Amino acid sequence: NAGVTQTPKFQVLKTGQSMTLQCAQDMNHNSMYWYRQDPGMGLRLIYYSASEGTTDKGEVPNGYNVSRLNKREFSLRLESAAPSQTSVYFCASSDLRDQPQHFGDGTRLSIL
């Protein structure tokens, strides 16, 4: 049972490059989320999708866009990467708003 799958696991970009982080879940969950994790900061919500066809901003949305492609997939795009976006990115999903969120293994992104 795969759960939440994120690709790629690692990526190095140059400043100004664009990139899309992919996330897919096989639990038939309605809601999906993107977080970033920085040292000493815990996790902060970037964007979320409460259900297929909807997306909303979280705490730190600037510099990112998202697409809820279908119920399974939720992608995060960096249009013009900046060094401040160097982080570990986690995708999560939950069945309903009040159900526990299940996390993928993360994408470690470095921007030079």
Place this chain on the structure above:
Amino acid sequence: GEDVEQSLFLSVREGDSSVINCTYTDSSSTYLYWYKQEPGAGLQLLTYIFSNMDMKQDQRLTVLLNKKDKHLSLRIADTQTGDSAIYFCAEKNSGYALNFGKGTSLLVTP
């Protein structure tokens, strides 16, 4: 968002009990969660408690919630070296986001 506070580091000897503490400030929190993160891995849901409960026990894990003091704790009985990891407390209010603490690094020594 509201702050979730955790101590940064805890060291215990193998076989002892570990207690990781967390305080939160949002009185509208509906659920509170404990996640475990091993090096280079994602967050693994350990357990969670609904805000109208005082205690929840799941094998070696005991969660205590003091809603009046907004204090949450996770007790791990008979701590093993495999329990060494970062433990995150998170609160859930009426919205969609989880509000995470900065994590407590647990080191279990033989």
